[in-house]
Amino acid sequence: MTAFSIIGKSVKRNDLIDKVTGSAKYVADMQFPGLLYGKTLRSNVAHARILRIDASRALALPGVKAVLTHSDVPRVLHAGSPHPRSASLSCDQYILDDKVRFWGESVAVVAATSEEIAEEALGLIQVEYELLPAVFTVEEALRPGAPLVHDLGPGGNQVLDPVTCQRGDVEKGFQEADLILEGDYEGGRPVPAYMEPNVCTCQWDPTGGLTVWISTQTSFMVRGIMAEVLGLPLNKVRVLVDHMGGGFGAKQDLFQTEFLCALLARKTGRPVRMEFTREETFLGGRTRHPARIWLKQGFKKDGTITARQARIVYTSGAYGSHGPGVTNVGTTALASLYRCENIHVVGSCVYTNTPIAGAFRGFGVVQAYYALDIQMDEAAVALGMDPAELKLRNAVREGDVAPSGHPLIGHGLEDCIRRGKEEVGWEALRSRERDEHGPVRRGWGLGCEMHGSSAYPGIKEQGNAIVKMNEDGTVVLFTGTAGLGTGTHTVQAQIVAEEIGVTFESVSVVHGDTDAVPWDIGAFASHTTYMGGRVAQMAAAEVKAQLVARAALQQAVDPSQIEVRDGVVSVKGTDRSVSVREVMMPKRGIPAPQFVGSATYHPTKSYSFAAHFVEVAVDIETGAVKVLQVVPVHEVGKVIHPVAAAGQIEGGIQQGIGHTLYEDFQIDLKTGRSLNPNFVDYKMPLFMDMPTIRTVLLETAPDPGGPWGAKGIGEDPIVAIGPAIANAIYDAIGVRFHHYPIKPEQVLAALQEREGGAQ
Amino acid sequence: MNQVINLTLNGEPRTLMVACHRTLLDTLRLEGGLTGTKKGCDVGECGSCTIIMNGKLVNACLVLAVEANGAEIITIEGIQRSALELHPLQENFIKYGAAQCGFCTPGFIVAAKALLDENPRPTIDEIRFAMAGNICRCTGYTKIVQAVDETAREMQENGREAL
Ligand code: FES
Numbered sequence: 055m056t057a058f059s060i061i062g063k064s065v066k067r068n069d070l071i072d073k074v075t076g077s078a079k080y081v082a083d084m085q086f087p088g089l090l091y092g093k094t095l096r097s098n099v100a101h102a103r104i105l106r107i108d109a110s111r112a113l114a115l116p117g118v119k120a121v122l123t124h125s126d127v128p129r130v131l132h133a134g135s136p137h138p139r140s141a142s143l144s145c146d147q148y149i150l151d152d153k154v155r156f157w158g159e160s161v162a163v164v165a166a167t168s169e170e171i172a173e174e175a176l177g178l179i180q181v182e183y184e185l186l187p188a189v190f191t192v193e194e195a196l197r198p199g200a201p202l203v204h205d206l207g208p209g210g211n212q213v214l215d216p217v218t219c220q221r222g223d224v225e226k227g228f229q230e231a232d233l234i235l236e237g238d239y240e241g242g243r244p245v246p247a248y249m250e251p252n253v254c255t256c257q258w259d260p261t262g263g264l265t266v267w268i269s270t271q272t273s274f275m276v277r278g279i280m281a282e283v284l285g286l287p288l289n290k291v292r293v294l295v296d297h298m299g300g301g302f303g304a305k306q307d308l309f310q311t312e313f314l315c316a317l318l319a320r321k322t323g324r325p326v327r328m329e330f331t332r333e334e335t336f337l338g339g340r341t342r343h344p345a346r347i348w349l350k351q352g353f354k355k356d357g358t359i360t361a362r363q364a365r366i367v368y369t370s371g372a373y374g375s376h377g378p379g380v381t382n383v384g385t386t387a388l389a390s391l392y393r394c395e396n397i398h399v400v401g402s403c404v405y406t407n408t409p410i411a412g413a414f415r416g417f418g419v420v421q422a423y424y425a426l427d428i429q430m431d432e433a434a435v436a437l438g439m440d441p442a443e444l445k446l447r448n449a450v451r452e453g454d455v456a457p458s459g460h461p462l463i464g465h466g467l468e469d470c471i472r473r474g475k476e477e478v479g480w481e482a483l484r485s486r487e488r489d490e491h492g493p494v495r496r497g498w499g500l501g502c503e504m505h506g507s508s509a510y511p512g513i514k515e516q517g518n519a520i521v522k523m524n525e526d527g528t529v530v531l532f533t534g535t536a537g538l539g540t541g542t543h544t545v546q547a548q549i550v551a552e553e554i555g556v557t558f559e560s561v562s563v564v565h566g567d568t569d570a571v572p573w574d575i576g577a578f579a580s581h582t583t584y585m586g587g588r589v590a591q592m593a594a595a596e597v598k599a600q601l602v603a604r605a606a607l608q609q610a611v612d613p614s615q616i617e618v619r620d621g622v623v624s625v626k627g628t629d630r631s632v633s634v635r636e637v638m639m640p641k642r643g644i645p646a647p648q649f650v651g652s653a654t655y656h657p658t659k660s661y662s663f664a665a666h667f668v669e670v671a672v673d674i675e676t677g678a679v680k681v682l683q684v685v686p687v688h689e690v691g692k693v694i695h696p697v698a699a700a701g702q703i704e705g706g707i708q709q710g711i712g713h714t715l716y717e718d719f720q721i722d723l724k725t726g727r728s729l730n731p732n733f734v735d736y737k738m739p740l741f742m743d744m745p746t747i748r749t750v751l752l753e754t755a756p757d758p759g760g761p762w763g764a765k766g767i768g769e770d771p772i773v774a775i776g777p778a779i780a781n782a783i784y785d786a787i788g789v790r791f792h793h794y795p796i797k798p799e800q801v802l803a804a805l806q807e808r809e810g811g812a813q
Numbered sequence: 814m815n816q817v818i819n820l821t822l823n824g825e826p827r828t829l830m831v832a833c834h835r836t837l838l839d840t841l842r843l844e845g846g847l848t849g850t851k852k853g854c855d856v857g858e859c860g861s862c863t864i865i866m867n868g869k870l871v872n873a874c875l876v877l878a879v880e881a882n883g884a885e886i887i888t889i890e891g892i893q894r895s896a897l898e899l900h901p902l903q904e905n906f907i908k909y910g911a912a913q914c915g916f917c918t919p920g921f922i923v924a925a926k927a928l929l930d931e932n933p934r935p936t937i938d939e940i941r942f943a944m945a946g947n948i949c950r951c952t953g954y955t956k957i958v959q960a961v962d963e964t965a966r967e968m969q970e971n972g973r974e975a976l
């Protein structure tokens with residue numbers, strides 16, 4: 055292919071007109087005649103057996119139409135995130151159980167004619183608990199004889215058997231080392247904090263069919279598990295998702311409300327909507343897995359890594375959710391990024407009586423690379439090297455074994471580091487005069503990462519698409535991929551238009567209706583462009599072949615002589631051309647053609663790379679850290695829509711600044727109670743906290759598995775920014791932090807401790 | 814207890830019957846049929862319910878509907894110039910990618926409109942400050958600043974009438 059017509063251009067996104075005018079319909083915007091409002095009663099204890107629930111007073115309240123407790127709902131054990139093709143699932147949830155395992159777990163639900171009545175009814179339900187001893191930290195959960203959160207699983211409070219990744223001989227590697235570094239690192243408990251609270255509406259039709267309007271990243275998974283748990287065939291469950299207000303990974307799970315909403319709707323014979331309050335998005339939503347990492351590495355004087363040994367322990371909270379996947383992906387990530395022949399890393403995941411950790415952008419890798427990349431910075435200091443040089447020397451290269459077990463394609467990481475160094479003038483920054491006057495100290499840091507597009511090998515991935523051409527030459531793509539807000543349906547329309555050779559405006563996209571579009575695994579694992587885009591391209595290629603054959607027949611030339619571009623069909627080497635529309639239009643006596651292409655794609659995996667260069671200012675009088683500027687360099691294979699791609703990076707950086715400096719969902723370690731489930735006490739970066747961001751996109755390591763080499767981008771930015779900030783803080787004040795979030799009081803305390811030590 | 818209120822919604826006089834404890838946000842969305850204004854928290858923490866009431870920006874979730882009796886209200890649905898013509902802010906939010914999931918977007922556009930009505934050529938910091946109460950979790954805010962700044966620049970070039 056010569057120059058692209060549509061790929062690489064920031065065309066007008068096809069979802070934004072609705073969004074800027076307020077006409078976009080999110081689930082909570084849809085009105086239904088006779089709608090009832092469902093509300094959840096949540097536990098105010100962390101671990102208990104339910105002895106008795108008395109809902110009679112709630113049921114007597116005028117306007118209350120139904121109450122459901124654990125004894126009213128089917129008792130089916132299921133996975134919180136029931137990915138149908140996942141290698142490891144933790145099947146540990148019931149719709150409602152006779153036990154609660156964390157503060158804030160659902161105990162009963164009410165449907166009423168207004169939200170206010172439903173809320174009032176919750177206060178009238180009486181629950182009698184028998185309190186059980188609880189475990190709130192990994193230490194408590196792993197103590198011999200500790201109370202068990204579940205009676206299932208491999209034993210103790212383990213969610214799964216430990217994940218091990220081993221190669222070479224670490225003992226030998228450490229013997230060969232000139233320098234050995236060892237440290238403990240810790241990641242906190244941030245939440246995704248999507249702006250649209252979880253919501254679904256359920257309605258049954260007279261034939262026994264269920265329709266679910268829901269904000270989810272995985273509509274076919276919702277369909278599958280609802281059908282299974284409610285005992286329905288798949289053609290009787292229709293799941294609809296149009297616009298959704300963010301998910302960031304977490305909206306891959308089921309939150310029990312989906313089942314309960316359907317059961318309330320069945321019981322009352324009316325449509326029911328259940329919408330989380332903001333507080334419920336904390337209590338009943340999903341967090342990132344808090345993690346503890348012990349990491350030890352050996353280095354030669356020249357910076358070569360001789361051995362890497364690590365143990366990583368993730369906190370799952372009360373249910374397994376994505377614990378197995380996160381543990382696998384995060385643990386194996388530690389075997390890569392920087393080359394090393396002698397590796398021994400072990401990961402585990404532990405149940406505690408705390409809110410559920412699930413999938414959240416970065417999926418276990420945020421924690422792992424925070425530790426690894428900070429330790430690389432420490433090694434550079436100890437070896438007297440430039441950290442960028444040390445990272446360049448060890449960066450994974452073409453052919454190295456990736457975390458997935460595949461050979462890597464391209465030198466993406468090296469390219470990112472080199473380009474970033476040029477962009478910021480790294481050499482000059484390293485040797486700059488330091489301004490030690492006044493309370494503000496500035497510092498620069500580098501953070502690196504790589505992240506897989508697709509969840510392979512943990513999930514056997516599959517993408518499907520159907521493309522059809524109308525008789526006027528316009529095109530429709532049918533896709534099951536979800537539009538979280540990333541612009542993916544625009545990107546896919548660009549790909550289809552480019553592949554066939556029609557204009558962007560002539561492609562429309564049908565999505566979000568499980569009855570109408572082909573099956574899709576869901577939007578996660580940075581794979582929607584890589585897999586969904588590639589399969590759309592494959593289906594489009596089928597349509598193009600049919601179009602070319604017809605045009606060749608009309609022009610009486612061989613199909614190899616036909617060229618299609620920007621909606622025009624021409625015969626090579628001649629000045630003959632007609633529009634695609636003319637080729638397709640029915641001719642007298644000849645019916646209009648029906649050109650349909652469909653494709654299925656089973657990708658393996660590709661890796662995208664990033665290096666973030668960050669400048670921070672640390673106020674040594676207040677301990678406050680401000681991120682002044684970020685230069686993120688991302689290698690993504692091929693850029694389809696530059697503005698949308700940069701938007702992903704900027705948003706990821708915002709969330710990464712959040713978990714590194716501010717965000718921590720706190721749990722009281724005596725009672726298990728959530729302490730800050732709201733946007734006042736849970737601090738996120740706001741408009742005034744954001745630095746300038748100068749994004750650089752590279753296309754130096756295209757992957758043949760993606761459309762024109764394109765790879766994923768959704769998760770990468772949130773991984774690299776954290777260690778970049780921590781390393782910049784070290785550069786500014788010479789204090790090393792091994793945890794996130796790094797709070798002002800901790801910065802102050804560390805500075806004071808150092809002063810004390812110096813005196 | 815219910816009460817009848819009269820108000821002007823996006824230039825149209827309306828009479829609504831509302832429960833006394835109902836917020837203006839719920840009233841706009843339910844009785845008013847204007848669902849462009851979003852509920853991200855319902856307690857004044859996120860700005861997704863931002864509207865203009867009597868010329869001032871307010872969080873509709875913090876106002877009771879009965880307090881809006883006699884008020885003039887502009888929501889996201891009232892920003893467009895006509896059914897077929899977008900406001901320049903809306904055009905630029907699209908062009909610069911200032912919306913991703915779009916859930917915060919109505920609040921931001923309404924806040925930006927109020928800002929530009931009052932201060933036609935704000936500095937970057939004034940833009941950021943004016944929207945400090947609106948949370949966006951997708952964009953990192955950079956493209957929102959760009960869209961507002963660009964609109965202000967166009968507005969200055971084309972003259973105020975152009976808006
Ligand atoms: S919904 Fe009103 S401020 Fe959040």
Ligand code: FES
Nearest residue numbers: 913914949950951
């Ligand atoms: S675009 Fe999603 S919250 Fe702003």
